[in-house]
Amino acid sequence: MTESIDIHPIVFPPEVLARISPDISLQRHLSLETRPCSRGFEEFRDVAINDGNISRYSTNCQNATTNNIIGSSLLRSGKTFVITSITGGIIEETLPANNTEDVGEEELMKLSEDTDRLCENSTIYPVVEVQRGRVGGPTDEEMITSEKLYKTLLHSGILKKTALAVSCGIRRTEEDGSVTTIYSDELLDEEKKINEANNRKWSYVLYAKIQVFSRNGPIYDLCWNSLISALKTVQLPRAFLDERAADLKIAIRTRGRSMTIRETYDILCDPHKSLPLKLNEGELCYGSNYGIIDIEPLAQLAKNDDEMDVDKPTSVLLADIETEAEESSILSTLSLTTNKNGQFKAATIIGGDSKITPEMIKRCIFLSKQRSKDIESKV
């Protein structure tokens, strides 16, 4: 007994196809000269940046007394939000091998400066969190992005060690019980010796917490741009020592031996006075990313006969990768961090699939300069 079987081709609605076969969906979009996010090939997402009123030094901050965030930024790119909040701490320099104020060792310092370019650069300790609605240890992507931000900032020279050095003040308690705080740059000549007697050095350390909401594509460039705009808002609180604590010695005994140990200073932060963080403004730059994908001839939508002759490029360049389809199917990517004049601070080119030609790199550099100009005007 035979029964005829009808074969129906299965037709998926676009959103289902995008889910089960993102590569074919992307190719179909490309053949219509558009992208799954309905942007043009070289069109970027719109970017909006402000300080988000998160920092205690923000103009509209509601909780300036209890807030310990000293710099912030809120970046929106398409649907994705990136919130950066910068906090800080003070550490004692453990390796004062070349004290900047020591005249005798100036020569040695020059020598070491000459040999190590990075020794004068400083950086920030970023923690990137991509909010996915679940808890757990950091994912590889979060760790890699944090490390990349840390390294790029260190090598860029945007943040110098001198900008983070603490110029320490002294809090004096007068005989009448009134308390005043004096800073070295405000000191009168006769009192200057107080500060010079103390030859320890402190510096600020900065930590950045970068939270990414509604992740919809590669995050490194967004995080970098957000970090730079947050750094521009950082105000470093002034720090001082209590005069009474400045020369405290404590005797200790351990296992039959005794000795005096100079108590570590308690360095305190001024709740009112602060100084803006000095960045190397000329070095500031912004990031953008690109993808290159081959056009798959078999996945193209059928064309009318007369259109067949048009010579189509075999691969296309897409700016500002967004959506899962693009991210998972495009394996050749470029991520460029530059300013509007083409001064680069970082570049990562990965050729996982499509061939990357010098012409494409040139085109990306051109686009990234324009993009940097655009972002710079918004920060």
Next chain:
Amino acid sequence: METTTHVLGHVDGSSVVSNSGTKVICSVSGPMEPKSRQELPTQLALEIIVKPAEGVQSTREKLMEDQIRSVLTPVLARYLHPRQFVQICLQVLEAGESRDYTVKEVSVCVNAAVLALVDAGVPLLSMCSGTCIGITTEGKQLVVNPTESQLAKCESVHVYCLELGTNENGDIDVRNLLLLDSLGSFDESQLFKVLETGEKECIRLYTELRSVIKDKVAKDFVWRQ
């Protein structure tokens, strides 16, 4: 570049590669049965572990792993071994650079991994080689394979990996740029100079790797004659 292959007994393939003060030992196991969360239904899964010479693994090594992965993934014939995986362990024996840099380690790791993959007999679509380049602050000179002290004087540092092969006529065939990772201050013309110099150096390394493999194969298959 000094290389030795098949140095370890309990893994499928291994190699030691050292280049201007950086030394890495690499082991490859597989293709073998993966953990269920690593398994890929259509392709060979890849696990890369980088261990530093001093201290424990940190985010620094995670970034190195990610870079090495992006270089090796396109080179492997991954479709041949679906639902299986290859484990690549890279132990840095001598970093040859301070913790603020990873360029030398990454480039040596890539070369060591390729040799170990060949030693293990994992199918490859093409070969790759990696090098690092620095541009000095004074004079803007390109330094290929800088030493630790040269590296510290560089304004920008670059890792460059190239996918290479040999075509039917025996000519070297440059297939694609696999990785360029640049840090520091540089401009467009310097970037292209790095691409140009890197390509030359990678081709040189490729011929070196090929001759190492040729000698190795001649030695390993001596029983066939």
Next chain:
Amino acid sequence: MAKDIEISNAESKFILEALKLKQRLDGRSYDQFRDVKIEIGEAYGDVTVTMGNTKVHCRISCEIAQPYEDRPFEGLFHISTETTPMAGAQFENGNNTGEEEVLISRMIEKAVRRSGALDVEGLCIIAGSKCWSLRADVHFLDCDGGLIDASCIAVMAGLLHFKKPDVTVLGERVTVHPIDEREPVSLGVLHVPICVTFSFFNPDDTEENIKGEDNAEISIIDASLKEELLRDGVLTVTLNKNREVVQISKAGGLPMEALSLIDCCHKAYGIVEKITDQIHRVVKQDTIARNQYAHILSSENARET
């Protein structure tokens, strides 16, 4: 998932039968320790130890840190033994909670750190505020048994070879002199503990615990991986050249005769003496090789002794 290595019945029977005939797979006798090869790398404190197919790399490094509050006169010393699948598929990356991994790290810790082999007070720079923090990173490259013995040799050779940068203390200020600027300083190593591992076999597979005259029990020194998998009991003794027992570890397994412990220590002492001399010899040779221009640069006058 790392799986335990399994050994086939035929092979295990073969190895045990051979052992009964006083034969080991690699042709050694029962009490023969494998030849130890100690190689020293470019940097100070970079040692590779090879024993047969077992290969262990050890790297010593140091940095300035703050001492523990209750021990202001002591520096910090940490030994890290992390396994990777490089040594063999039975090890898992980043998982150091396995029975064997824990045992190895505990044994090396006890043998080297807790025995006071390193003078930690010599690491102190400014009491209570600054000291050297020394770390030994042990990397297992290839495992064919005897990881504890090999690691112990590697760590001790590393400590003897390592030199920390010289420091100048001026009041509260510490200046670290780079190695190329001022001759670095050796560490204070008080004694050299060496581990020797004995493995016990009971080839008559019955539960023969009553040990009479016809006791067929076999004890071998420095088991290879396959012998380790088949052994019924294990004993690790750590001795130094001063004939002192540093530690003894016998965790369950086949019960052993109390008096044979002395016998084991005697056997171990010969090996310990040989290896200690070898470590000293290799380190000395390397020092001479590094210092080959010293006599030209030295301005010291030759003195009659």
